[in-house]
Amino acid sequence: MMRNLIHNSKIDFMGLTRSTWIMSGALVILSLLILLIRGLNFGLDFTGGYIVEVGYPQAADLTVIREALATAQFPDASVQNFGSSQDVLIRMVPQEGADKALVSQRVIESLAGTTDGELDLRRVEFVGPQVGEALREQGGLAVLSALFAIVVYIWFRFEKKFSVGSVLALVHDVVITLGIFSLFQLDFDLTVLAAILAVIGYSLNDTIVVFDRIRENFRSMRRGSPAEVINTSINQTLSRTVITSLTTLLVLSCLLIFGGKIISGFALALIVGVVVGTYSSIFIASAAVLRLGITREDLMPVEKEGADQESVV
Amino acid sequence: MNKYPLWKYVLLAVVLLAGFLFALPNLFGDFKAVQVTPRDGQLDPSVRFTVVEALKEAGLSDVELREDDNRLLALFTRDDDQLKARDAIDNALESRQNIIAMNLVSAAPAWLRSFAKPMYLGLDLRGGVHFLMQVDMEATIKSAEERYVSDWRRDLREQRIRGVSVGHRNDRISARFRSAEQRDEMYEVFRRDAFDLDFDTREEGEFFYIDAKLTELAADEEKRAALQQNITTLRNRVNELGVAEPIVVQQGLEQIVIQLPGVQDPARAREILGATATLEYRLVEGTAADWYAAGNSGTAPAGSRLYTQRLDGAPILLSQDIIVTGDQIKDASSGIDQQSGTPAVFVNLDGKGARRMQAVTAENVGNLMAVVYIENLIDYKEVDGERVKVTERVEEVINSATIRDVLSHRFQTTGLGADEAANLALLLRAGALKAPVEIVEERTVGPSLGADNIRQGFLSAVAGLVLVLIFMAWYYRVFGLIAGAALVVNLILIVAVLSTLQATLTMPGIAGIVLTTGMAVDANVLIFERIREEIRAGSTVQKAIDAGYEKAFSTIADANITTLIAAIVLFSLGTGPIKGFAVTLSIGILTSMFTAILGTRALVNLVYGNKRGAKLAI
Numbered sequence: 001m002m003r004n005l006i007h008n009s010k011i012d013f014m015g016l017t018r019s020t021w022i023m024s025g026a027l028v029i030l031s032l033l034i035l036l037i038r039g040l041n042f043g044l045d046f047t048g049g050y051i052v053e054v055g056y057p058q059a060a061d062l063t064v065i066r067e068a069l070a071t072a073q074f075p076d077a078s079v080q081n082f083g084s085s086q087d088v089l090i091r092m093v094p095q096e097g098a099d100k101a102l103v104s105q106r107v108i109e110s111l112a113g114t115t116d117g118e119l120d121l122r123r124v125e126f127v128g129p130q131v132g133e134a135l136r137e138q139g140g141l142a143v144l145s146a147l148f149a150i151v152v153y154i155w156f157r158f159e160k161k162f163s164v165g166s167v168l169a170l171v172h173d174v175v176i177t178l179g180i181f182s183l184f185q186l187d188f189d190l191t192v193l194a195a196i197l198a199v200i201g202y203s204l205n206d207t208i209v210v211f212d213r214i215r216e217n218f219r220s221m222r223r224g225s226p227a228e229v230i231n232t233s234i235n236q237t238l239s240r241t242v243i244t245s246l247t248t249l250l251v252l253s254c255l256l257i258f259g260g261k262i263i264s265g266f267a268l269a270l271i272v273g274v275v276v277g278t279y280s281s282i283f284i285a286s287a288a289v290l291r292l293g294i295t296r297e298d299l300m301p302v303e304k305e306g307a308d309q310e311s312v313v
Numbered sequence: 314m315n316k317y318p319l320w321k322y323v324l325l326a327v328v329l330l331a332g333f334l335f336a337l338p339n340l341f342g343d344f345k346a347v348q349v350t351p352r353d354g355q356l357d358p359s360v361r362f363t364v365v366e367a368l369k370e371a372g373l374s375d376v377e378l379r380e381d382d383n384r385l386l387a388l389f390t391r392d393d394d395q396l397k398a399r400d401a402i403d404n405a406l407e408s409r410q411n412i413i414a415m416n417l418v419s420a421a422p423a424w425l426r427s428f429a430k431p432m433y434l435g436l437d438l439r440g441g442v443h444f445l446m447q448v449d450m451e452a453t454i455k456s457a458e459e460r461y462v463s464d465w466r467r468d469l470r471e472q473r474i475r476g477v478s479v480g481h482r483n484d485r486i487s488a489r490f491r492s493a494e495q496r497d498e499m500y501e502v503f504r505r506d507a508f509d510l511d512f513d514t515r516e517e518g519e520f521f522y523i524d525a526k527l528t529e530l531a532a533d534e535e536k537r538a539a540l541q542q543n544i545t546t547l548r549n550r551v552n553e554l555g556v557a558e559p560i561v562v563q564q565g566l567e568q569i570v571i572q573l574p575g576v577q578d579p580a581r582a583r584e585i586l587g588a589t590a591t592l593e594y595r596l597v598e599g600t601a602a603d604w605y606a607a608g609n610s611g612t613a614p615a616g617s618r619l620y621t622q623r624l625d626g627a628p629i630l631l632s633q634d635i636i637v638t639g640d641q642i643k644d645a646s647s648g649i650d651q652q653s654g655t656p657a658v659f660v661n662l663d664g665k666g667a668r669r670m671q672a673v674t675a676e677n678v679g680n681l682m683a684v685v686y687i688e689n690l691i692d693y694k695e696v697d698g699e700r701v702k703v704t705e706r707v708e709e710v711i712n713s714a715t716i717r718d719v720l721s722h723r724f725q726t727t728g729l730g731a732d733e734a735a736n737l738a739l740l741l742r743a744g745a746l747k748a749p750v751e752i753v754e755e756r757t758v759g760p761s762l763g764a765d766n767i768r769q770g771f772l773s774a775v776a777g778l779v780l781v782l783i784f785m786a787w788y789y790r791v792f793g794l795i796a797g798a799a800l801v802v803n804l805i806l807i808v809a810v811l812s813t814l815q816a817t818l819t820m821p822g823i824a825g826i827v828l829t830t831g832m833a834v835d836a837n838v839l840i841f842e843r844i845r846e847e848i849r850a851g852s853t854v855q856k857a858i859d860a861g862y863e864k865a866f867s868t869i870a871d872a873n874i875t876t877l878i879a880a881i882v883l884f885s886l887g888t889g890p891i892k893g894f895a896v897t898l899s900i901g902i903l904t905s906m907f908t909a910i911l912g913t914r915a916l917v918n919l920v921y922g923n924k925r926g927a928k929l930a931i
Contacts, residue, residue, distance in 0.1 A: 243788065250831060
């Protein structure tokens, strides 16, 4: 027979909105506060600076490396293991004076004496401060323009109230995801920004599925208050919502576990975003539509209804 | 009854077959190749012969050779062999006529290669160097405006107006007059044929000024030309470096992206690409006594300029007129001067330069001629707490010698170190940069990290796929298997589309594919849940299937279009790896709509379409 994780659920989601709105509101405010106080731990892409990643034949001695770098006039270099005890990541802020592009060269040269074996130069990155600044602006702009484009699309496809609801949910998701990155001071680089945009895409995907059903049910259910219609719609789509989130989380966990350090921030941002996004499509987007006073009349098709409307209930 | 017309099955079969064929080359992996490309574009049979001989001598017999696109490839499976072969071929072939580079080429059989290529791997997967160069547009505009300074001086001479100071100050050309009449007179003269300038007049204290700037239109044209010429020069230089499949493209209005796959030595690449070194030839003026007098006072007599000599830092005076500049050098090579045994640059002038050189040297036999080595260095300095960019122009006399004979188009210059001579020859061959460039971003990925990235990306993609397949088969049984089949086909199609478009696959791109795997089943989940609802509501099996697909469709379309919008925004944000993510995500969304709706429906129809009253395993 059918396997069911969720079957015939009759949860009164809209009845829960008071507590969930308080919770979400608190989370959003908390996230904003954390962002304000701790800020984001911007990665090299946004700050500019240097990264040198080297692989040692044996476990690397970080103290020796720090000393070698200090001798070479890089006392501010941050040295840490990256992924394994053999991999070392060296980070530096932009240096004043000197030929920018040559700094990484000098770092590599100064490391030569830190091992008897051969160093494996895995990655060298240099980003000029002007590039980082431009990227920060572009990044913010990208998130805003994505939100804008989506508002327009939903307004066009659905209705103004849905448009507002979905954007509220998206802002909620983005702020909380950013808040978590700020709280744990996780590296915020370009791939994480890409993940944030993907979160917007995903969360919206979820929201639209619910909205679609709400619209359909408003048109087909003759009875029931808007709250009841929305509740029914969410319950009907709940199984799908949970399963899709589950499969997405499955692949993202694989990416987090097997994908390596470079992609882990991306995977983490999406995992947070998918969880928050699933929650928000129900409790923020749909609840907002209700609060904005959606009525059956808002959603009636312009053409004369009747012939092509099937009755589901 | 749920039946698809035959044409839909045919369409699906064709798409599946095409997808499979175009994705196939990716299964064969790569050969490590040494690539020989003749500079004139014509592959000479003798090159092949020389290469075979050289490889034999290096102990590499039975090497597979391949010729395509006017390049000769020697194919290897081991890194060591490739390196050995590169050195052997490099020694045997004239590098002036051939570009010798290491490359990765598809190991797919010839019939497959004739129409399909494997995916193009980004630098983060194959290793290599990425540079982002900022073209110094301020300097470009300034030098364009400075050209007018000498025009103005000439006009003033012709009009016999004296005591006017002309110069380029505060981002504009400026002429300072003592009287308003003279100023107004020259205002008309200057304006006569300077359509590219915006003019302005002002008075300050006892002086009267004419100011001029390039018009916005002219400035834009100047910038565009500088960028284009820099790209050409950088392409030439990259070719000189011997890099296979380099990319040199414009980004925005002031930046140039350079990608050098497989290059492991960014230091050398950086040195060559950013270099501005060039030469100038000038006559020497005065005697040693004059030089030291000028050196001590710091001012040069009229008609001459003060330089320092590289050898001992001593001052020297050279004529203000240049005989020949680096732009007029057509070809150059480095070697050893037969007489002195020191490194030398052998220079070949173009027609105009040769005529001028001939005329000047004919008149000056017995006099001294000097070679000036010019280099622009960019640096940042802290001035009043602000970072200010300083371009420093270093001009040194590397050699001065008595003109013994009339020189024409071919001659040589000594006075440099061996490496410097080799680099200078290369730079002279490739042409000068019209505007100074600065490297503002550099990313080097070593081959080991590239290989790790591929392995980890592949592993997470496969692990994700397997988990989703298992879950779907468990939860939706036969329908889950069908959705799983569609998912596998979807992956094949994504790879096929990426290969056909030759879009760059990056690590974030792989992440996009993995994410798509998770999200692509969403369409099927939506459909299957609908079918279940219909069945629960008492619908017949066939009706339930039809209604499930029907009703889910608009939801699927809406949901995917919005994700697509986010992906397009991401693409337009577009720096390298992120673009890769946006591309795979978009392709994945489109192909998954096809496989998850059309593909699964075809299979469902095939399995259940004819069974009246059957029970669905869903």
